[in-house]
Amino acid sequence: MYQYDKYDQTMIDQRVAQFRDQTRRFLAGELTEEQFRPLRLMNGLYIQIHAPMLRVAVPYGMMSSRQVRKIAEVARRYDKGFVHFTTRQNFQMNWPKLEDVPDILAELASVQMHAIQSSGNCIRNTTSDQLAGVNANEIEDPRPWAEIIRQWSTFHPEFAYLPRKFKIAVVGSHEDRAATKLHDIGLHLVKNHEGDVGFEVLVGGGLGRTPIIGEQIRPFLEKQDLLSYLEAILRVYNRLGRRDNKYKARIKITVREHGINHIRELVEAEWVHIRDQLKLDKKEVERVKQYFTEPAYELDAADSDSSYADLLAQDKEFALWVKQNTADHKVSGYRAVYVSLKKPGQAPGDITSEQLEVVADLADEFSFGEVRSTHTQNLVYTDVKQADLYALWLRLNAENLATPNINTLTDIICCPGLDYCGLANATSIPLSKGIAQRFDDLDYLHDLGDIKIKFSGCMNGCAHQSVGHIGILGVDKKGEEWYQFTLGGSSEADASLGERLGRAIPKDEVVDTVAHLLDAYIDLRYEDESFLATVRRIGVDPFKERVYAADH
Amino acid sequence: MQQIIKDREIVEDNWQHLDDEAALVAGNITVSITRWQEQHETLSHHEGGLGIRLSGDDPLEEIVPDLGRFQLVVLLFPAFTDGRCYSYARLLRDRYNFKGEIRAQGDVLYDQLFYMSQCGINSFELANPNRLTQALAAFDDFSESYQATVLRPEPLFRRR
Ligand code: HEM
Numbered sequence: 001m002y003q004y005d006k007y008d009q010t011m012i013d014q015r016v017a018q019f020r021d022q023t024r025r026f027l028a029g030e031l032t033e034e035q036f037r038p039l040r041l042m043n044g045l046y047i048q049i050h051a052p053m054l055r056v057a058v059p060y061g062m063m064s065s066r067q068v069r070k071i072a073e074v075a076r077r078y079d080k081g082f083v084h085f086t087t088r089q090n091f092q093m094n095w096p097k098l099e100d101v102p103d104i105l106a107e108l109a110s111v112q113m114h115a116i117q118s119s120g121n122c123i124r125n126t127t128s129d130q131l132a133g134v135n136a137n138e139i140e141d142p143r144p145w146a147e148i149i150r151q152w153s154t155f156h157p158e159f160a161y162l163p164r165k166f167k168i169a170v171v172g173s174h175e176d177r178a179a180t181k182l183h184d185i186g187l188h189l190v191k192n193h194e195g196d197v198g199f200e201v202l203v204g205g206g207l208g209r210t211p212i213i214g215e216q217i218r219p220f221l222e223k224q225d226l227l228s229y230l231e232a233i234l235r236v237y238n239r240l241g242r243r244d245n246k247y248k249a250r251i252k253i254t255v256r257e258h259g260i261n262h263i264r265e266l267v268e269a270e271w272v273h274i275r276d277q278l279k280l281d282k283k284e285v286e287r288v289k290q291y292f293t294e295p296a297y298e299l300d301a302a303d304s305d306s307s308y309a310d311l312l313a314q315d316k317e318f319a320l321w322v323k324q325n326t327a328d329h330k331v332s333g334y335r336a337v338y339v340s341l342k343k344p345g346q347a348p349g350d351i352t353s354e355q356l357e358v359v360a361d362l363a364d365e366f367s368f369g370e371v372r373s374t375h376t377q378n379l380v381y382t383d384v385k386q387a388d389l390y391a392l393w394l395r396l397n398a399e400n401l402a403t404p405n406i407n408t409l410t411d412i413i414c415c416p417g418l419d420y421c422g423l424a425n426a427t428s429i430p431l432s433k434g435i436a437q438r439f440d441d442l443d444y445l446h447d448l449g450d451i452k453i454k455f456s457g458c459m460n461g462c463a464h465q466s467v468g469h470i471g472i473l474g475v476d477k478k479g480e481e482w483y484q485f486t487l488g489g490s491s492e493a494d495a496s497l498g499e500r501l502g503r504a505i506p507k508d509e510v511v512d513t514v515a516h517l518l519d520a521y522i523d524l525r526y527e528d529e530s531f532l533a534t535v536r537r538i539g540v541d542p543f544k545e546r547v548y549a550a551d552h
Numbered sequence: 553m554q555q556i557i558k559d560r561e562i563v564e565d566n567w568q569h570l571d572d573e574a575a576l577v578a579g580n581i582t583v584s585i586t587r588w589q590e591q592h593e594t595l596s597h598h599e600g601g602l603g604i605r606l607s608g609d610d611p612l613e614e615i616v617p618d619l620g621r622f623q624l625v626v627l628l629f630p631a632f633t634d635g636r637c638y639s640y641a642r643l644l645r646d647r648y649n650f651k652g653e654i655r656a657q658g659d660v661l662y663d664q665l666f667y668m669s670q671c672g673i674n675s676f677e678l679a680n681p682n683r684l685t686q687a688l689a690a691f692d693d694f695s696e697s698y699q700a701t702v703l704r705p706e707p708l709f710r711r712r
């Protein structure tokens with residue numbers, strides 16, 4: 001993975017010093033809360049119900065074992081011994097003290113981590129496919145490009161005070177594991193007719209209260225023009241984006257109000273002026289790419305191992321875990337292994353310091369010392385030899401990190417909701433736990449197959465409920481917590497927004513409603529038809545009848 | 553006369569910002585874009601220095617042909633969160649080759665000086681004029697930038 005050189009390190013060290021001084025001035029009363037706010041936000045610091053919340057960037061999800069150990073240490077020393085992984089591959093600490101934050105940032109800087117631009121109206125952490133580099137269907141590894149974008153976007157002097165936050169995601173294959181169509185800018189590495197690889201550029205996607213799927217602004221961008229094109233989009237947005245109403249300030253609204261064609265004209269007109277100045281040279285691309293070379297795979301890993309097939313046959317639990325929690329790898333004899341942070345009864349995405357330390361040890365032992373976070377709030381080891389799977393499984397299982405539920409109903413994406421978040425209308429974590437506990441029968445879960453539940457505590461939609469196969473949204477009705485369901489959303493290559501099921505549902509019926517939806521699905525599906533495909537085929541009405549009929 | 557920061561030094565300001573209704577005075581003056589457009593002729597004969605004030609709402613491109621008349625462009629930051637004029641500053645320097653003074657006025661805080669200066673703004677009327685000395689340190693918050701900026705036209709990737 002990428003390693004800082006003296007330039008990168010100097011800049012983050014200077015950032016820590018700068019923030020230390022800002023915090024000091026705030027605590028001394030020299031900065032008002034209003035003046036301090038954007039400064040702390042640009043360092044990932046929110047003020048929430050219980051305490052400040054610190055969001056730390058994990059660029060495109062990659063972490064070394066050394067970094068993971070540091071996260072464990074910081075969480076133990078400055079927080080309550082756990083962290084929360086988010087839907088943008090970052091992690092959050094929910095209980096740090098404001099006066100400790102400069103020290104936390106200094107600790108993180110010592111392992112090349114930071115919280116820069118992890119909130120605020122600036123360019124946020126660039127995200128990517130958690131299987132980048134190991135996926136057999138990849139056109140090109142997106143990570144060097146994500147790193148190049150990270151550097152360009154970090155401390156960009158012109159774009160620190162945008163109308164609203166700005167998120168970029170980049171993927172290297174047609175499978176979209178990074179929700180690129182729901183980002184302010186989505187980048188797809190594609191091959192054109194001549195066989196050259198470049199970027200398809202989408203703009204104006206987003207979730208929140210007005211979910212919109214991004215539109216194509218350019219079908220093919222040569223790779224060396226990446227930064228100039230991004231800069232052109234950002235400059236047009238910085239000038240044109242609305243600043244009068246924060247709900248209309250995202251670029252998705254700018255695109256909708258002006259039309260994609262007009263935005264394209266403006267961007268392309270801007271781009272011609274800056275294209276040469278920012279053209280990426282081979283030297284830089286090679287410099288970054290050298291950090292993303294393949295690890296030393298054993299090329300006979302498949303042939304040299306005879307135990308795996310036997311273990312699969314003998315141990316049903318192991319076989320189930322392999323089927324559900326591991327993914328194909330481009331090198332035969334290797335697999336990618338998901339670490340489930342969705343054990344029923346636990347808050348989705350939470351992990352303790354002790355677990356993090358085991359995760360780090362196992363990374364060293366089994367996956368070249370690296371682990372990645374996913375946008376579904378799990379972790380993944382990307383390079384595990386099949387002969388090591390059994391040993392790894394036993395160790396993960398001992399730490400409650402091997403629940404075989406990746407991509408199943410209980411792999412719920414959930415925001416903090418009323419438990420931590422000052423904006424929440426309704427509880428989300430306890431109900432997610434309730435759903436996970438009700439449907440914990442593994443045979444049932446695997447029979448249901450791929451179902452994505454996404455659960456947000458308010459319209460801001462941090463858990464992407466509008467693109468959940470089943471989306472659940474907390475709403476406030478005269479001080480009571482109610483829940484609006486949507487069906488049929490997707491954040492992948494076939495992205496779509498969910499359709500409303502009907503009127504909102506009271507809190508004590510949420511888990512039952514999920515049960516009715518599942519019963520309806522089982523009755524109505526064709527053999528092997530997924531939940532999403534079934535909803536798309538028959539629409540929401542049959543589900544609606546089932547859910548609301550149960551009322552009478 | 554108020555003090556401002558110009559080219560990283562604390563100096564006396566020798567400009568007067570005239571309202572649209574205010575009578576013309578001798579010496580260095582700035583006017584709004586509206587007044588410039590309406591009183592183009594008269595203002596062209598002004599004997600002292602002439603400057604124009606722009607906010608992010610004003611159409612920058614319309615005054616580009618006139619830029620040669622101005623020694624000063626004042627960019628207005630009605631709130632420090634309004635980042636439009638960062639782009640204006642860059643365009644004035646990079647694209648329209650403006651060599652005169654570019655000044656930030658309004659809600660201009662210490663913590664924005666580094667970015668503003670990278671974008672080509674070289675003088676600052678701080679919202680809080682009592683901490684100018686302290687504010688001078690902000691220009692050195694960072695010793696490097698990844699980007700191509702007005703102060704460092706070559707991006708870091710060409711220099712490393
Ligand atoms: C408890 C503290 C949190 C607060 C106060 C908060 C606040 C917000 C707000 C106000 C928005 C809407 C922004 C907009 O539409 O412009 C938003 C969006 C979002 N939040 Fe949070 N959030 C919190 C926690 C989280 C967590 C824990 C996650 C991840 C699990 C998360 C992920 C997101 C994402 C992915 C969006 C994206 C919407 C988009 O891109 O359009 N947030 N958040």
Ligand code: SF4
Nearest residue numbers: 415421424457458462
């Ligand atoms: S969706 Fe709403 S309740 Fe949930 S974390 Fe985001 S802002 Fe808070």
